[in-house]
Amino acid sequence: MEVFNKKLWGTIFLGPAFLIMGIYLLYPSLQTFLMSFMDRTGSEFVGLENYNYAFTSESMLIAFRNNLLWLIIFTLGTVGLGLIFAILTDKVPYEKLAKSIIFMPMAISFVGAGIIWKFVYTYKPPIFDQIGLLNQIMVLIGKEPKGWLLEGPWVNNIALIYVGIWIWTGFSMVILSAAYKNIPSHLLEAAKVDGANWWQTFRYVVIPELLPTIIVVITSNVIRTFKMFDIIYVMTNGNYGTEVIANRMYKEMFKYRHFGRASAIAVILFILVLPVIIMNIKKMKQENN
Template sequence: MGDFFTLGTVGIGLILAVLADRVKYEKFSKTVIFMPMAISFVGAGVIWKFVYDYKPLGVNQIGLLNQIVVLFGGEPKAWLIQGPWLNNFALIFVGIWIWTGFCMVILSAAYKGIPEELLDAGRVDGANEWQVFIYIILPYMKSTIAVVATTMIVNVLKIFDIVYVMTNGNYGTEVIANRMYKEMFQYRNYGRASAIAVVLFLLILPVIIINLRRMKGEKS
């Protein structure tokens, strides 16, 4: 599921960075998209827990998502206890909602650094917008994309707040950091909690090393 989070945040952030540069209300649109980053992850978890809230059919829905489903004639669903796939996608969507703005801002700065003459030269040579994006924009921004993707991978490996607030790891949504917290503070298994912390560190370490080597290779 971490792959979906990373692809979602970086992919959508990149698309929004390119599109926002072409509208007149660029600053306003970026502010709105970045705004979820101003909310604490615990606060975001509480907000989305209410959005996903479920009441049986025939009872007034207080969850926005189920209210929309009922409005269009569907049956309300318990989004957070349906099963591991739907549960995890619901949580991943919250993470994407929070972090996409961050990715967009970083990638937008890199996009604005592309020389306009380079883009115009590609268009003059007959490249359409998709070809310009694939063969000019992406290669020029690959180092920034790699850094942002690395940051998102680290974030998803150590994610805790959203899972703890919304499901506490139940219904097939357990993550490493939440399990470490449970072992440490609920079950008092200090040795196991320490072992999980070491595993988490070892999972993150290769990603950091690869990124550092890539950055050294670019400088040399």
């Protein structure tokens, strides 16, 4: 009887939460999956036609390529710079000020950051005065101004990825800095006593101790790359070969009003992120055990 009462009270307390999750998470997910097999209006079954479009159309292939580029450069950039800044700021007397400056871009909305950097990258033909900061610097050092957001597929994509790195490096730094400070001091002292130089200490002591945190930061940033939308939408709207999966999904849904294709892209995006989520859950279970 007592066990029954515990289950009853558990159901009463958790029931509303499960109900809300079902309404706002489970039902939309199932509806999106079903819609991915329907036509533009969602009234006729078209089978795998939308998925065929997603994996064969030029625009989607460009989006996949760009997301791969974001995945590699953005993740390496944010985690690498975050780790470097976490270690360097720990050794300066003005640590709090330095970290605040590096973290400051996180306080700006992604739309606001996109607008700021769009002005920085602004290009005018050489016969006109440059109003973009970066091109004005190029002119001052005797170089030709460059269309940073117009020259694809590498220049403009890397320019956009840099904005993402500028924003998210501070986040990576804060997480890695907290982990770095928790490294037992006796390990670092033992390395010094054994005659290890800074590189050996970093490689054989710091990295192994930080590895679980580095994996968490990497997986978080990998998920973030697949959801990247704001910067691209504000700065180029996917033009000039800068399309990414999330931006393409938005266009199919709200610009072309093709609900079937948009739903198929959403399902593909979910499938791409799913392995990373599963890996994170397994990692958390291992740490709890």
